Amino acid sequence: MKATPRLSLLxxxxxxxxxxxxxxxxxxxxxxxxxxxxxxxxxxxxxxxPALLNAxxxxxxxxxxxxxxxxxxxxxxxxxAQVNAGMWVGxxxxxxxxxxxQSQATIDSEIARTQQAVAAAGGGTPKLFRPPYGExxxxxxxxxxxxxxxxxxxxxxxxxxxxxxxxxIVAAAGRLTSGQVILMHDWSANALAAIPRxxxxxxxxxxxxxxxxxxxxxxVAPTAAVVPGAAR
Numbered sequence: 001m002k003a004t005p006r007l008s009l010l011x012x013x014x015x016x017x018x019x020x021x022x023x024x025x026x027x028x029x030x031x032x033x034x035x036x037x038x039x040x041x042x043x044x045x046x047x048x049x050p051a052l053l054n055a056x057x058x059x060x061x062x063x064x065x066x067x068x069x070x071x072x073x074x075x076x077x078x079x080x081a082q083v084n085a086g087m088w089v090g091x092x093x094x095x096x097x098x099x100x101x102q103s104q105a106t107i108d109s110e111i112a113r114t115q116q117a118v119a120a121a122g123g124g125t126p127k128l129f130r131p132p133y134g135e136x137x138x139x140x141x142x143x144x145x146x147x148x149x150x151x152x153x154x155x156x157x158x159x160x161x162x163x164x165x166x167x168x169i170v171a172a173a174g175r176l177t178s179g180q181v182i183l184m185h186d187w188s189a190n191a192l193a194a195i196p197r198x199x200x201x202x203x204x205x206x207x208x209x210x211x212x213x214x215x216x217x218x219x220v221a222p223t224a225a226v227v228p229g230a231a232r
Contacts, residue, residue, distance in 0.1 A: 033208035035178025036208050037178065037181070038210060039061060039063035041066070045078030053087070062088070065088065066091070066152075069095075069115075072117040076120065091115060093110040094110045100135045100139075131153075156172050158183055169188075173198040179219050
């Protein structure tokens with residue numbers, strides 16, 4: 001019989017310690033995805049975007065970034081960073097007005113200029129549109145349809161824009177069920193702080209962060225045919 005090599009006690013301890021170190025550094029992710037939720041962040045890109053992307057990637061999460069056109073034009077490198085981090089990029093109007101109070105021509109300009117700004121920054125051509133304040137009407141929807149955009153509101157409002165605490169934001173994410181979408185904001189420090197706990201909470205419930213389907217407006221598994229981070 002061929003002798004089986006034996007590891008010394010020191011080697012075993014060293015290997016075990018290394019395994020523990022790897023486990024400790026690994027992001028909180030569900031072993032099996034029993035459902036998908038849509039994490040969304042409005043109003044970027046901004047000076048907060050690099051920290052947000054870092055937190056998301058460190059915790060194994062992907063999200064849809066609903067960018068304002070004026071910010072995409074001002075910070076094109078940050079739009080590209082969103083894409084490179086595996087995020088999806090959507091349209092959130094150019095200047096964030098109350099679109100339901102605007103003329104058809106203004107609505108068209110707000111949406112069209114954002115499509116152009118995101119594409120010029122390397123974010124692809126968005127397929128998803130989130131109206132500012134979640135306000136919509138037939139005029140807004142008509143322009144969305146013209147540009148092939150699917151309107152995405154939300155199922156859960158984190159209230160981060162209203163000063164919600166990190167605990168409250170984590171609790172809001174805990175109410176998500178498969179297919180649902182949560183509203184957060186690129187600039188919210190409390191939402192940023194909540195990300196590791198959101199990741200842990202989703203993993204504990206067997207949920208993963210997915211893409212938002214342009215067909216259904218619901219969160220689904222990222223498709224193999226989709227390039228990570230490319231707008232759709």
